[in-house]
Amino acid sequence: xxxxxxxxxxxxxxxxxxxxxxxxxxxxxxxxxxxxxxxxxxxxxxxxxxxxxxxxxxxxxxxxxxxxxxxxxxxxxxxxxxxxxxxxxxxxxxxxxxxxxxxxxxxxxxxxxxxxxxxxxxxxxxxxxxxxxxxxxxxxxxxxxxxxxxxxxxxxxxxxxxxxxxxxxxxxxxxxxxxxxxxxxxxxxxxxxxxxxxxxxxxxxxxxxxxxxxxxxxxx
Numbered sequence: 001x002x003x004x005x006x007x008x009x010x011x012x013x014x015x016x017x018x019x020x021x022x023x024x025x026x027x028x029x030x031x032x033x034x035x036x037x038x039x040x041x042x043x044x045x046x047x048x049x050x051x052x053x054x055x056x057x058x059x060x061x062x063x064x065x066x067x068x069x070x071x072x073x074x075x076x077x078x079x080x081x082x083x084x085x086x087x088x089x090x091x092x093x094x095x096x097x098x099x100x101x102x103x104x105x106x107x108x109x110x111x112x113x114x115x116x117x118x119x120x121x122x123x124x125x126x127x128x129x130x131x132x133x134x135x136x137x138x139x140x141x142x143x144x145x146x147x148x149x150x151x152x153x154x155x156x157x158x159x160x161x162x163x164x165x166x167x168x169x170x171x172x173x174x175x176x177x178x179x180x181x182x183x184x185x186x187x188x189x190x191x192x193x194x195x196x197x198x199x200x201x202x203x204x205x206x207x208x209x210x211x212x213x214x215x216x217x218x219x220x
Contacts, residue, residue: 041209044152048205051145052198058138059195062188065131080193081172094207100163102204109197110150112170117143
């Protein structure tokens with residue numbers, strides 16, 4: 001009986017969270033329709049800055065908890081599942097492509113990380129280390145922040161036109177090794193991949209924000 005009551009409470013809580021998320025999205029849509037694109041980009045850039053800061057903090061925490069990881073034991077950056085996504089690699093190149101292309105790239109990166117972040121969250125919860133709770137909580141925060149930013153860019157892209165709504169979703173092949181060391185190496189590698197992509201997302205969004213203000217390219 002106690003288990004049933006707990007289950008019902010959990011269900012009610014899930015429904016409540018779902019309603020709150022739905023109302024939040026409705027409010028965002030309503031407000032975004034009245035705000036200039038430049039203001040929406042400014043909000044998105046602030047959000048991406050928090051996402052990259054959290055991602056950097058998490059990878060630093062992993063390095064602190066697992067200092068035995070050697071550089072030669074981890075996969076190369078070219079093995080990140082998003083490495084095949086074509087686009088600018090730095091701010092100089094980002095200034096040379098259209099705003100629609102940049103928005104498409106940003107949305108593709110965020111969408112391609114939706115499944116991997118869920119996988120990493122599940123993996124972190126079973127880490128063979130006392131710090132797994134802290135790492136698990138931070139990955140969940142990454143998920144929530146990434147999802148919120150993704151919703152924001154969906155609204156923005158709708159305002160920018162069809163070309164900005166093109167999304168390339170890159171396949172993610174789960175690698176869940178059985179031994180503890182390989183599991184830690186894989187988790188650390190994937191988090192480093194996300195940190196690099198979150199840096200791109202933050203940089204490209206700030207370029208978009210700058211260009212929306214019609215500033216000179218050399219000031220972006």
